[in-house]
Amino acid sequence: AQTVTQSQPEMSVQEAETVTLSCTYDTSESDYYLFWYKQPPSRQMILVIRQEAYKQQNATENRFSVNFQKAAKSFSLKISDSQLGDAAMYFCAHRIYNNNDMRFGAGTRLTVKP
Amino acid sequence: DSGVTQTPKHLITATGQRVTLRCSPRSGDLSVYWYQQSLDQGLQFLIHYYNGEERAKGNILERFSAQQFPDLHSELNLSSLELGDSALYFCASSVDPASGDTQYFGPGTRLTVL
Numbered sequence: 666a667q668t669v670t671q672s673q674p675e676m677s678v679q680e681a682e683t684v685t686l687s688c689t690y691d692t693s694e695s696d697y698y699l700f701w702y703k704q705p706p707s708r709q710m711i712l713v714i715r716q717e718a719y720k721q722q723n724a725t726e727n728r729f730s731v732n733f734q735k736a737a738k739s740f741s742l743k744i745s746d747s748q749l750g751d752a753a754m755y756f757c758a759h760r761i762y763n764n765n766d767m768r769f770g771a772g773t774r775l776t777v778k779p
Numbered sequence: 780d781s782g783v784t785q786t787p788k789h790l791i792t793a794t795g796q797r798v799t800l801r802c803s804p805r806s807g808d809l810s811v812y813w814y815q816q817s818l819d820q821g822l823q824f825l826i827h828y829y830n831g832e833e834r835a836k837g838n839i840l841e842r843f844s845a846q847q848f849p850d851l852h853s854e855l856n857l858s859s860l861e862l863g864d865s866a867l868y869f870c871a872s873s874v875d876p877a878s879g880d881t882q883y884f885g886p887g888t889r890l891t892v893l
Contacts, residue, residue, distance in 0.1 A: 669821075700881070702884075707886075708867055708886070708887055708889075709781075709884065709886050709887070710822075710869060710871075710884035710887075711781075712881055712883065715881055756821060756822070758822075764835075766824050766827075766835060766837055767812075767824060768824070769821040769822045769823075770821055771821045772820075772821055
């Protein structure tokens with residue numbers, strides 16, 4: 666069964682600094698997708714970034730980038746130049762190719778200090 | 780704005796009652812997913828519909844049921860409500876689950892059972 670683990674319940678970063686959120690997952694499948702979703706206080710789930718497992722190149726979206734280590738089953742999110750608006754819960758999610766069940770981690774609460 | 784709409788935004792009801800949550804997917808999306816998020820926890824996959832047909836069930840209680848209509852909107856029915864059913868219920872939509880495409884989330888319905 667798929668499991669997603671986020672080992673950092675809370676993280677804090679100074680505005681303009683860089684922070685990395687950790688995520689590991691467990692799957693026996695080789696084709697899958699990984700996602701980071703952001704949930705601000707409004708509770709809306711917002712897609713931050715997505716990575717296909719078959720791609721070796723790490724995904725990047727502006728200030729957000731991932732470090733995807735397939736062999737280690739690790740998928741960390743790096744936020745550069747942190748902004749106050751980045752404060753939110755961040756959820757890592759895993760989904761097997763051609764499967765409907767997306768599994769989420771427990772989340773990491775990110776605080777950005779001015 | 781993800782393009783996914785959910786109504787109502789908030790719902791307060793009593794134990795033993797029945798409620799219906801509604802979701803309209805993004806234009807063009809054939810898949811609708813339902814998730815439950817209990818307080819400060821990750822999301823639990825409940826059920827997936829594709830073009831009117833049930834595709835997969837996750838951790839959905841027998842007291843809960845869902846359907847997707849010809850116009851592709853979906854409803855999640857929760858009956859014999861218990862205090863523990865209080866949660867945020869999200870609907871998400873995507874074009875085609877087989878392609879592993881991204882799920883876009885609605886704003887959620889917050890259900891409070893008193």
